[in-house]
Amino acid sequence: MTPAPDLTFSGTATINGVTLFAPLTLTIGAGAWTCLLGGSGVGKTTVLRLIAGLETGAEFSGQIAASDGQSVPDRVAYMAQDDLLLPWATVVQNVSLGARLRGEVVDLDRRDRLIERMRLQDHMAKKPAELSGGQRQRVALARTLMEDRPIVLLDEPFSALDARTRADMQDLAAEALQGRTVLLVTHDPAEAARLGQSITVMTQLGLTPCDPPKAPAPRHVDDLETLETQGALLKLLREAA
Amino acid sequence: MKFLSALAATIFALAVWQAIVSMTGLPKFILPGPALVAETWWQSRWLIAEHTWITAIEVLIGLCCGTLLGVVTALQLANSRAARVLVQPMLIFTQALPVFALAPLLTLWLGYGLWSKVAMAVLIIYFPITSSFFDGLMRTPPGFLDLARTMQASPRAVLWHIRIPAALPALASGMRLAAVYAPIGAVIGEWVGSSQGLGYLMLLANGRAKTDLMFAAMLTLGVFSILLHMFVRRATARMAGEAR
Numbered sequence A: 001m002t003p004a005p006d007l008t009f010s011g012t013a014t015i016n017g018v019t020l021f022a023p024l025t026l027t028i029g030a031g032a033w034t035c036l037l038g039g040s041g042v043g044k045t046t047v048l049r050l051i052a053g054l055e056t057g058a059e060f061s062g063q064i065a066a067s068d069g070q071s072v073p074d075r076v077a078y079m080a081q082d083d084l085l086l087p088w089a090t091v092v093q094n095v096s097l098g099a100r101l102r103g104e105v106v107d108l109d110r111r112d113r114l115i116e117r118m119r120l121q122d123h124m125a126k127k128p129a130e131l132s133g134g135q136r137q138r139v140a141l142a143r144t145l146m147e148d149r150p151i152v153l154l155d156e157p158f159s160a161l162d163a164r165t166r167a168d169m170q171d172l173a174a175e176a177l178q179g180r181t182v183l184l185v186t187h188d189p190a191e192a193a194r195l196g197q198s199i200t201v202m203t204q205l206g207l208t209p210c211d212p213p214k215a216p217a218p219r220h221v222d223d224l225e226t227l228e229t230q231g232a233l234l235k236l237l238r239e240a241a
Numbered sequence B: 001m002k003f004l005s006a007l008a009a010t011i012f013a014l015a016v017w018q019a020i021v022s023m024t025g026l027p028k029f030i031l032p033g034p035a036l037v038a039e040t041w042w043q044s045r046w047l048i049a050e051h052t053w054i055t056a057i058e059v060l061i062g063l064c065c066g067t068l069l070g071v072v073t074a075l076q077l078a079n080s081r082a083a084r085v086l087v088q089p090m091l092i093f094t095q096a097l098p099v100f101a102l103a104p105l106l107t108l109w110l111g112y113g114l115w116s117k118v119a120m121a122v123l124i125i126y127f128p129i130t131s132s133f134f135d136g137l138m139r140t141p142p143g144f145l146d147l148a149r150t151m152q153a154s155p156r157a158v159l160w161h162i163r164i165p166a167a168l169p170a171l172a173s174g175m176r177l178a179a180v181y182a183p184i185g186a187v188i189g190e191w192v193g194s195s196q197g198l199g200y201l202m203l204l205a206n207g208r209a210k211t212d213l214m215f216a217a218m219l220t221l222g223v224f225s226i227l228l229h230m231f232v233r234r235a236t237a238r239m240a241g242e243a244r
């Protein structure tokens, strides 16, 4: 794994000639969590998919670059709201999917360590349909970590979970992804306030940076400053609408 | 429960059949009653078994060949744009041709024996297998493909590890359809020209006004088709992602 780089995303996107977002610049700090917060349909997923080098319905003109000058899409791990577990494959097979797809030998020790770390050791041979929503997201997180990429792109990975499971997953992910360049796209101000080491609000008007709470992430759910930040973020979101 | 309802339906159908025979008083060479058909079936059981065996062989070979051919075609179509442009219209055109019309040709080309019937069965199941598997291969959930892309998977690996497994339920439903169609294909082949098989036996019995034997052969074919369908259902349950 190369050291986690800074990322710069700058440019504009149109869909069938209609502007989705005007020229904007988003800087994603090396080895830190950047939260991109925005309402539905402003183009958060589009930004994230452009960085991952995936198809979007939008036409993008601009630049996406890493500070070390190396390719970005070759070094990302991607985790979406839908856990994207293969329903016919077991937990262990899903976790090691990347290596199998690349025809590499699976590092079994690493795989088993990650499965244990995600507290999935009792479910190794199960299929996704036999797991709860939280367990499934933990498998997806294990698969993401198995890829061992310096850049991790998260598209609302926890939004389908219940409040408690979501908070647990946030803690787990924050700890597990330390030291990587993480972009978390979310529409939840509470999530951004808990996890962001840098927080940017995306609206139709453009990007507004917002100061993160001083406490180290993941912050306590009842941390006062975190709650204040959450309120301020929600206000920003509502002003734009 | 399922078995009980099947049993009830069978008894009901037999009762209706018997009632029609009793009430209309039709002569037995027009409509034999269930009792007579059962008796004939028992008396001719070895004859019927022999011909059932022939038809079964044709159907099973046809099913295997047709499935194999359909799977290979679907993979080619899914893999190559050129194949889609060239072959897909042809495939649809051949579907528009009535299979009945092709049967005499197949007999002419392949002779009176086994292979013209196998070819008929293959022809009739080739399209359902190909199109269901092909559809499955083209309908991979896009999220899986995105994920594979971020993992730098080669197209081959994506096909093998994601697209094919994701398409297996579709292939399973194609195969279940094929199990119903294949006996029809083989029997059509036998009607057009043969000296063996249930289709032949039905034609022969009909020609000699042995309507009871004709019924016995026909019902045997029906039971065989149902058993075959049940077998294929079972065999494809894992593929379809049902009950582990």
Ligand SMILES: Nc1ncnc2c1ncn2[C@@H]1O[C@H](COP(=O)(O)OP(=O)(O)OP(=O)(O)O)[C@@H](O)[C@H]1O
Binding pocket: A015, A020, A038, A039, A040, A041, A042, A043, A044, A045, A046, A047, A056, A057, A058, A187
């Ligand atoms: N493939 C596509 N073709 C055409 N338009 C698209 C396509 N994908 C997204 N859009 C449009 O682009 C806009 C931004 O979509 P995007 O998915 O980036 O929003 P988002 O901020 O992630 O929203 P959400 O929070 O609901 O996920 C939406 O208005 C959507 O309708």
Ligand SMILES: [Mg+2]
Binding pocket: A044, A045, A046, A155
């Ligand atoms: Mg989105």
